[in-house]
Amino acid sequence: MAKLLIMKRQQQQFESAIDSHGQSFVKIAATYEADDKLQQDLHQEILLAVWQALPSFKGQSSLKTFVYRVAYNKAFNHVAKYSAKPKHQDLDDVHVCQTDGPEQTIQNNKALENLMVAIRQLPVMQRQLITLALDGISYADIAIITGLSVSNVGVQLNRAKKQLKSIME
Amino acid sequence: MTKHDEQWDDLVKGWQGAEFESASDKAVLQATVKSSGNKIMLETVVNVTAGLGLSGYIIFELMQGLPSLIDVVTYCVVLFIALAMTLASVWFRRGNYSALAEDSQSYLQLMLKRVNSTLKLTKTSQLLCAVIFIGFEGLFATLFGLSFLSGNDMAKPAIALSIMAFIGVFFPSMYYFLKRFAIKVSAEKERIEDMLEPVSK
Numbered sequence A: 001m002a003k004l005l006i007m008k009r010q011q012q013q014f015e016s017a018i019d020s021h022g023q024s025f026v027k028i029a030a031t032y033e034a035d036d037k038l039q040q041d042l043h044q045e046i047l048l049a050v051w052q053a054l055p056s057f058k059g060q061s062s063l064k065t066f067v068y069r070v071a072y073n074k075a076f077n078h079v080a081k082y083s084a085k086p087k088h089q090d091l092d093d094v095h096v097c098q099t100d101g102p103e104q105t106i107q108n109n110k111a112l113e114n115l116m117v118a119i120r121q122l123p124v125m126q127r128q129l130i131t132l133a134l135d136g137i138s139y140a141d142i143a144i145i146t147g148l149s150v151s152n153v154g155v156q157l158n159r160a161k162k163q164l165k166s167i168m169e
Numbered sequence B: 001m002t003k004h005d006e007q008w009d010d011l012v013k014g015w016q017g018a019e020f021e022s023a024s025d026k027a028v029l030q031a032t033v034k035s036s037g038n039k040i041m042l043e044t045v046v047n048v049t050a051g052l053g054l055s056g057y058i059i060f061e062l063m064q065g066l067p068s069l070i071d072v073v074t075y076c077v078v079l080f081i082a083l084a085m086t087l088a089s090v091w092f093r094r095g096n097y098s099a100l101a102e103d104s105q106s107y108l109q110l111m112l113k114r115v116n117s118t119l120k121l122t123k124t125s126q127l128l129c130a131v132i133f134i135g136f137e138g139l140f141a142t143l144f145g146l147s148f149l150s151g152n153d154m155a156k157p158a159i160a161l162s163i164m165a166f167i168g169v170f171f172p173s174m175y176y177f178l179k180r181f182a183i184k185v186s187a188e189k190e191r192i193e194d195m196l197e198p199v200s201k
Helices: A002-032 A036-056 A063-082 A102-120 A124-134 A139-146 A150-168 B003-017 B026-064 B069-097 B104-150 B155-196
Strands: none
Touching: A002 A036, A002 A063, A002 A102, A002 A124, A002 B026, A036 A063, A036 B026, A063 A124, A063 A139, A063 B104, A063 B155, A102 A124, A102 A150, A102 B003, A124 A139, A124 A150, A124 B003, A124 B155, A139 A150, A139 B104, A150 B003, B026 B069, B069 B104, B069 B155, B104 B155
């Protein structure tokens, strides 16, 4: 009975994580792996890791910071195992859904593709800071996820933004 | 608001507004994730059960008493391999999923620590392989010589020779596999060190 309740809670937490952060997981996979097929594998691995880590979630932090930590740590595992440096890739390789009108979509997609390719050129930790900031995560939560102090998050994030800008220019 | 801030805000808007293609819909993802989780669990349970079953049988046979030294040594080698494989399957499962919820800096430190111990373990295993290879080949060569010279039972030299051939193939292959694995782990270690380098706490 207790086992069933735990399973049900894990199921609910997983659904909530997918609803709230499903897109973030896809974006994390896309920024840590350029190859389309490996990207899909990494996405699946992230989801599996979140599913398996959920029973150890004790509510000491928010579910958001918990699942982000699991997702990024899985991405670090992937980088350590498969890729030494970010791969250069063609802009056509980035897949974004079309939701606006055709002209606006092309413009948006182009900008986003440029951003994605630029993010992949950043060192791994800077990539994490930039993607978290782009997701709108607060400095305090970024500090919990990364293990940096809040003031250091600001310093490191500014450095990462400068580097991102120089890559994009 | 500076121009730099405006540019950043544009990036944030573009990023948050973008809908990336997901591999499949939510229900399919959940089903895939659940079945993958169950599959990993099942594989571990089967590996552990088989390993423990085989080890139990060998220990039982050893306790019953085996007819010759060759049998004892062979059973001990198989017991060692079975226990090592059982421990490895549990260790790999633990290594994959525990501590995934640590903060990134601590997790990277943990990854480095794990990769260092894996590297040490691999190099020790390589050394052990070389020692076992030399020791066992020497032992069975002696047994072969003694049983051949005594000439009472011609089956014994043939058994010793077969075991020597098995050890001659198994341990050098294992050594080569461990050497390749150590190269892979070293590369992994370098990548983790690279990830830790740019940002300090």
